Every structure is written in structure tokens, then in C-alpha cells.
Amino acid sequence: MALQRITTAAMSRNVLADNQATLTRLATLQERLSSGKRVNRVSDDPEAARQSLRLRVDDLKLGKFIDNIAKSQAFIEAGDTALAAMSESLDSVKKLALQGANGTADAASRQAIARAVEGELTRLIDLANTSHDGRFLFAGTATTGQPPFALDDDRVAYRGNLDEFAINVTPTSSETVNRNGYAMFQEGTDVFAQIVSLRDALTANDPQAIRDTLAGIDAAHGQVVDLHGGVGGQVRRLEAARDQMEQTRVSIQGLISRAEDADLPSTIADLQLAETALEAGLQTGARLLQRSLLDYLQ
Numbered sequence: 001m002a003l004q005r006i007t008t009a010a011m012s013r014n015v016l017a018d019n020q021a022t023l024t025r026l027a028t029l030q031e032r033l034s035s036g037k038r039v040n041r042v043s044d045d046p047e048a049a050r051q052s053l054r055l056r057v058d059d060l061k062l063g064k065f066i067d068n069i070a071k072s073q074a075f076i077e078a079g080d081t082a083l084a085a086m087s088e089s090l091d092s093v094k095k096l097a098l099q100g101a102n103g104t105a106d107a108a109s110r111q112a113i114a115r116a117v118e119g120e121l122t123r124l125i126d127l128a129n130t131s132h133d134g135r136f137l138f139a140g141t142a143t144t145g146q147p148p149f150a151l152d153d154d155r156v157a158y159r160g161n162l163d164e165f166a167i168n169v170t171p172t173s174s175e176t177v178n179r180n181g182y183a184m185f186q187e188g189t190d191v192f193a194q195i196v197s198l199r200d201a202l203t204a205n206d207p208q209a210i211r212d213t214l215a216g217i218d219a220a221h222g223q224v225v226d227l228h229g230g231v232g233g234q235v236r237r238l239e240a241a242r243d244q245m246e247q248t249r250v251s252i253q254g255l256i257s258r259a260e261d262a263d264l265p266s267t268i269a270d271l272q273l274a275e276t277a278l279e280a281g282l283q284t285g286a287r288l289l290q291r292s293l294l295d296y297l298q
Contacts, residue, residue, distance in 0.1 A: 052259045055252050061171075062249045069169045069242045075177045076234050078132040083228040086127045086191075090221040093120050093195055097217050100202045100210045107205040114202035121195045125149050125156060128185055138181030141165050148181050149192075154200070156192035158182040169241055175234055184227055191220040 042049040099105060100113045129147040130137050139148035139160030148160035158181060165178040185191045194216035201209035 048259045052256055055256045055259065059249060059252050059256065062245050062252065065168070065170060066242060066245050066249070068167045069238050069245070072167045072169055072175050072177050073235065073238050073242075075132050075135075075137060076175065076231060076238065078130060079137045079179070080228065080231045080235055082127045082130040082137065083224060083231055086124055086224050087221065087228055089120050089123050089127070090191070090217070090224055093117060093198065094214075094217050094221055096120070097198050097210060097214055100198070101207060101214065103207065105207075110202045110205050110210075114199050117195060117199045117202060121151070121156075121192065121199065124192065124195065125151060128181060135178065136160065138179050138184060140180045140182075141178060143178055149185075154196055156186075156196070158186060169238060170245075173241075175238060185224075189216065189219040189223050191223065194220045 096113050096117050100110050105113070128138055128149045131143075135143035136148050141163040142148065142160045143165075146159055148158060150157055150159060160181050162180050162182060164176050164180050166174040166176045168174045186193075194213060198210065198213040198217060201213055
């Protein structure tokens with residue numbers, strides 16, 4: 001078997017090629033160390049890059065739903081607070097009605113009670129006109145401009161619309177944010193009309209008419225309590241959905257990290273090995289260069 005003669009020049013070329021490969025490896029490791037990422041471009045690991053892209057799309061979608069939930073919660077919680085206050089106001093109206101219906105009440109006391117009822121009516125209208133972030137909560141989709149409820153002569157007029165606005169909070173569900181105030185407060189039992197009737201009966205000092213309003217006041221109070229309970233259920237659903245999505249998002253971000261991130265201790269160890277290999281390669285190259293010069297001089 002004939003031995004193949006390897007020239008010094010060939011050896012030098014091999015060492016240079018090895019050193020270049022080591023430099024490339026060193027640059028890659030330094031980039032990983034500085035960025036903290038194992039995958040800085042698709043060519044670093046095509047499959048991991050594709051997986052990371054899919055996960056990032058899922059993460060963005062979840063982030064959007066979480067933002068929607070946060071926006072919905074702010075509006076719904078404002079509505080929840082308003083309805084709780086309306087329930088308290090109607091409870092006060094109920095107590096005032098019982099005082100006025102009492103046979104011992106005289107005309108003067110009933111006039112005073114009528115003024116208190118008038119105050120509660122004003123309070124209820126103000127609560128029905130609750131806004132959040134410049135948008136009325138109980139005006140349907142007519143969320144800006146004039147308040148949805150106003151006292152017009154002896155009746156409360158609704159000036160919103162009958163539409164409702166919902167926000168997608170999961171891929172398969174939505175929650176109503178802005179409600180149709182007419183359906184809430186004037187359809188079925190007209191909450192405001194019951195209070196106007198009570199006020200007028202008190203002003204007229206008519207005990208029987210006062211007693212006749214009690215059932216309507218009870219119905220109005222029950223209606224608002226039911227509405228408050230429904231909105232409370234919305235708040236709980238949104239909190240549960242948000243918690244679940246945030247947990248899912250943490251899991252997805254963990255998968256993204258595993259797909260992209262560099263193992264820093266391993267990267268540091270590989271970097272040290274590459275630096276050692278480069279140093280050895282440079283020393284070998286220097287010796288070969290000296291040998292080549294000696295061969296040339298000889």
C-alpha cells in the first residue's frame with residue numbers, strides 16, 4: 001500500500017479550516033450566551049423554530065383574551081357596584097313605604113317621607129346612569145352622549161337603545177358588557193314607575209294608595225336583586241376564565257422557553273471548550289507556519 005505524502009501546505013489548509021469552524025462555533029456560542037437563546041434564527045433549529053412560532057401565536061391569542069377579560073371585568077364590576085347600590089336604595093324605599101303606610105303617620109310626616117322617596121328616586125336614576133371610562137353601562141350600545149335615563153314630567157324616560165354589546169372572553173364564549181337598561185329596569189316591573197307612584201301617594205296623603213304600592217316596590221327590589229345576582233355570576237365566571245388562561249399562558253411560555261432558550265451552564269462549558277480548541281488550533285497553525293518558513297529557507 002503506497003503512503004500518500006501530506007505536504008505542510010495541506011496540513012496548514014486543514015488547520016485553517018478547523019480554526020475557521022471553531023471560530024464559527026465560538027461565535028454561535030457567544031451569541032447564545034449574550035441572547036440567552038439557543039434558537040436565534042430558523043436555521044439554528046428549524047423544528048424548534050416552527051414549534052416556537054406556533055406557541056407564540058397561541059400565547060398572543062391568550063393574551064388578547066386576557067386583555068378582553070380585564071376590560072370586561074372593569075365594566076361588569078362597575079355595573080355590579082351600581083346594582084348593589086340600587087338594591088340598597090330600593091330597600092330604603094321599601095322601609096319608607098312601610099312608614100308611610102302606617103296608620104299613625106300624618107300628612108306632615110308623609111310629606112317628609114315623600115321628599116325622602118324623591119331623593120331615592122334621584123339616586124336610582126343617577127345609578128342607572130352609571131358610566132365607566134366615559135361609557136354608560138345601561139344604555140345598550142348608545143354609550144356616549146346623553147345619559148340613558150332622565151326624569152321627564154312624572155315618568156322616567158329611557159333614551160338609550162335596545163342593543164347590547166358583548167366581548168369575546170374565550171374562543172367559544174362572550175360576556176355582555178353594555179346592557180339594555182330598558183329591559184333591566186322598565187320591562188317587567190318598571191322600577192322607577194313604582195317609586196313615582198309611592199311618592200305621589202305619599203304627597204296625596206293617601207294611606208290606601210301607599211299600601212297599594214308595596215307589592216310593586218317589592219317586585220322592583222326583587223328584580224334588581226336578581227339582576228345583581230346575575231352580574232355577580234358574570235364576575236365569578238370571568239375571574240375563573242382569567243385564572244385558567246393565565247395558568248395556560250404560563251405553561252405555553254414554559255414550552256417556548258424550552259424550545260428557544262439556551263442551557264446557560266452547558267453553553268458556558270461548550271464555549272470554554274471551543275476557546276481551548278481555538279487556542280490549540282492557533283498554536284498548531286503557528287508551528288506549521290514556522291515549519292513552512294524553515295522549509296522555504298532551506
